[in-house]
Amino acid sequence: MVSFELKRDRLLMRWKQQKFEWIIEPRYWRNPILWSLLLMVVPFFITGYPNILTMITMANLYAAIAIPLALQMTGTGRLNFGPQLYLGLGGYTSALLNLHMGFSPFFTLIATILICGGVSLLLSPITWIAKGLYFSLITLILPLAFLDLTFIYGDLFRGEVGLMGMSPMISLGRVTWNYVAYYYLSVFMMLIFLFVAEKISQSRFGITMAAINENEDVALMMGVNVNKYKVFYYVFPSIMIGIVGWFIVHTFRTFAGITYLPLDFMLKMLIIVMIGGRASVYGMIPGAYFVCFLEDSLRSLGTVNYFLFPIILIIVLVALPRGEGIYGLYHKRHPRDYFPVMRVRRE
Amino acid sequence: MKKRFCLISAVMVLILTFTMTSSVYAFKWPWERDEKVGNVREMVEGPIKIGFMGNLSSPFSLSSRGAAQMAVDEMNAAGGIMGKQVELIIEDTKGEIPKCVEIYKKLVMVDKVLAVIIAEKVEMSAAGMEIGAELFPEFPHLFFSTIGSGDVIWHRVRDNYDKYKFGFQTYYAISTHYLEKFSGMFTDIYKNTMGVKKVALIYEDMEWTQPLRKGIPGVSPRLAEVYEKAGLEVVYETTLSLDQKMFNSVFEEVAASGADVIDCVIGYIDQASFIKQWEQSSARDTQWIIWGGLAGMPPIWKMTGGKVLGGMVGSSMVAVNITPKTIPFMVNLYTKYKVGPIFGSHTTYDTLFGFKKALETGKTLVDVDTIIKSLETIEEVAVLGTIGWNAEKHYNLPSPKYVTPIVQWKKDGKMYVIYPEQYQQKPYESPVNIRK
Incomplete structure (x- = not known):
């Protein structure tokens, strides 16, 4: 029998031996609602500036890569230097199936999930056999090796030129409408990723994640099946990153590994994670927006932006509390605005 | 706290309502668009x-x-x-x-x-x-x-x-023109300007070299086949990775193949290292021709310490009228x-x-x-x-309409045009002779 119970800050639902709860305290919902609303109304103010809309869409996509990356880094207790491998895999899978087999975006999405899931599952044992610098080095090499493959098998991947002419995700008849639609889709994708990652980190899985991140041996001693969880935390975020690759393919309709697989793209992702604050997945969004807006506003200064941009990033990285990032800075001053969650190591 | 939350929510709802309303006024369905004939732009004032x-x-x-x-x-x-x-x-x-x-x-x-x-x-x-x-x-x-x-x-x-x-x-030139036009040009240089027959082919592993390396089935043959058909003998072929830095073994193989000339279909690999290693290898007396890139720019002389001497390259950086x-x-x-x-x-x-x-x-x-x-x-x-541009394919009109001179590095550290003949500034010399 289902029964509901209203507590001061939450609604409880009981069904047989199961218990579900939803937080209803307004202060915990205020910030997410306000920010989500803001993201919803943004296009109305900048419809005349499709470039800014595209820039924000890209910031959403960066955040959608950084969210699973942060989850993975905490869940495996390792620093992944090659998340873009799955971006490339997802992108090329979608693009090739769309171009050569005529798969629609829906089916390329399914194929992307299967391919990224399969490949990441095959590679997941590296979370068992390597840690620290060794894990970082292995993950660093993988996307670069894939990049080489895109040149060696140029017939298929078209080398430095990449693939182009893939079918669009949606077509509303007018380009401005399409760009606004892409923006909303990117927001939804980012928010879904955020929601899923947040749910995971607050669940039983989240407790294991914190335990693995803190000390694998202790977690193992306490009865946590560390290897099983590490596989999950490697595979699941990899699929999420692959989905971003799929999104890029059907939005920009071109995909070249030379753009997304090299080291500098990964560095941007890691900087977003560090600036946003790797301790919380929420931080990835301000991190991505900060990096994108900063980069775009400095571009108008001319070639000076090429050294100003990294200098500012270094200053920000040094100035922000280690591991806490922009989100941590706010959270520290307004701790009561957020529902208390399991705190994980921030160094 | 609750009051502030209510206030902010009210403001957000107001903004949302305002923007939604204003966008509805500006909204037009696709069939409401102004029909236009052809691709005519609006007349824009100013420049x-x-x-x-x-x-x-x-x-x-x-x-x-x-x-x-x-x-x-x-x-x-x-x-x-x-x-x-x-x-x-x-x-x-x-x-x-x-x-x-x-x-x-x-x-x-x-x-x-x-x-x-x-x-x-x-x-x-x-x-x-x-x-x-x-x-x-x-x-x-x-x-x-x-x-x-x-x-x-x-x-x-x-x-x-x-x-x-x-x-x-x-x-x-675009890749296809490299095959159509450049292969003819290089064949002419090898047979008539240099008087050689045996060619070693070195490609870089990039998209632009693909039609030359592999040919396009039913469209165009491989570069090696074009050379063979023109009476040249291709004695060696290899493809270099873009990030490759060590070329010694390649040059030793070229020397062993007995090639008279190294045809380097490259433009983006590390050409300074490539040239320096050539000069120190057993193939140093074998002429090379690089299709384009850094080897055709003045800084390469300093970057290689003059080891580029005698090398030939397609370059537009030479002052010829x-x-x-x-x-x-x-x-x-x-x-x-x-x-x-x-x-x-x-x-x-x-x-x-x-x-x-x-x-x-x-x-x-x-x-x-x-x-x-x-x-x-x-x-x-x-x-x-x-x-000018091709009417059906929109690439620019290729050689001989649009010229890329083939130059050779001479002892004074400068490039001189040796081909096409009408623009020739100095005659061709083999690397052995030029070093004397």
Whole structure:
């Protein structure tokens, strides 16, 4: 029998031996609602500036890569230097199936999930056999090796030129409408990723994640099946990153590994994670927006932006509390605005 | 706390309502759009706007930017195009496709440029062209790719003319022309200028060399087959990785193969290391010809400590009077715009003057279809010969219309044209003789 119970800050639902709860305290919902609303109304103010809309869409996509990356880094207790491998895999899978087999975006999405899931599952044992610098080095090499493959098998991947002419995700008849639609889709994708990652980190899985991140041996001693969880935390975020690759393919309709697989793209992702604050997945969004807006506003200064941009990033990285990032800075001053969650190591 | 929350929520709802209402007023269904005949732009007041996009941290985009600015300055000094001044809007893509897409939209939709020039790697042009095709029906404009020899741009035009007709490619040669035109040119050099027969082929592992390495089934043969058919003997073939730094073993194999000449189909690998290792290998007496890149630029002499001596390369950085425009272009670019005329600068400059001629011939600034037809037919005196575009495929008219001189590095540390004969500055000498 289902029964509901209203507590001061939450609604409880009981069904047989199961218990579900939803937080209803307004202060915990205020910030997410306000920010989500803001993201919803943004296009109305900048419809005349499709470039800014595209820039924000890209910031959403960066955040959608950084969210699973942060989850993975905490869940495996390792620093992944090659998340873009799955971006490339997802992108090329979608693009090739769309171009050569005529798969629609829906089916390329399914194929992307299967391919990224399969490949990441095959590679997941590296979370068992390597840690620290060794894990970082292995993950660093993988996307670069894939990049080489895109040149060696140029017939298929078209080398430095990449693939182009893939079918669009949606077509509303007018380009401005399409760009606004892409923006909303990117927001939804980012928010879904955020929601899923947040749910995971607050669940039983989240407790294991914190335990693995803190000390694998202790977690193992306490009865946590560390290897099983590490596989999950490697595979699941990899699929999420692959989905971003799929999104890029059907939005920009071109995909070249030379753009997304090299080291500098990964560095941007890691900087977003560090600036946003790797301790919380929420931080990835301000991190991505900060990096994108900063980069775009400095571009108008001319070639000076090429050294100003990294200098500012270094200053920000040094100035922000280690591991806490922009989100941590706010959270520290307004701790009561957020529902208390399991705190994980921030160094 | 609750009061503040309610207040902020009320403000957000108000903003949302306002923006929703205002957007509903501006809303038009697709069938409510104004019907227009052909791709005619709205008449824009003020100057003719041209957008320039490049990776402004790379030498070739910087050089092209200088050339584009020079072309626009010269046009404006001469009274503009059809009495209107020309404005160049320069944007930096930072070599990233997402930025390229973002900027392309800005130039076409916000700045309302008539033409976009992408002067950087071909993948940027490919991405830009795809966005351009999306924009073209609503925002008619023209697109020029002035760096990048890949076939991807003109293949689009050939395969789907109506969708991609706004796109044009200007380069010294595109991959297919390398096979059609350059193989004939090199065969002539090997057989008649150098008097040799055995060729070693070295490719770099990039998209532009693919039609040469592997051929296109049913379309074109491999370069090796073309040479064999022309009476040359291909004794060695290999492909180098783009990030390769060690070439010693390759040169030893070339020497063992007994090749008379090393035909290097490369442009982007580390040419300084390549040349230095050649000079120290058993193949040092075997002549090499590099198709393009750093080996054809003055700094290579210092970078290799003079080891480039005797090497041959396709280069447009040598002051030879191909047309009355060639020398003034090089001098002005150096002196007034402080950049060297490296690859892409000539093509960018020539493209702009070809575009000017097309506007003047078509006598329109708004009817893009007419401008496209005009671009397909015009020919204009250019820095490296004659600029014009193929009517069906939209690549620029290849050699002998557009010339890339083959030069040789001589003892004084300078390049001299040895081919084509009408521009020859000094005769060819083998590496053995030139070192004496």
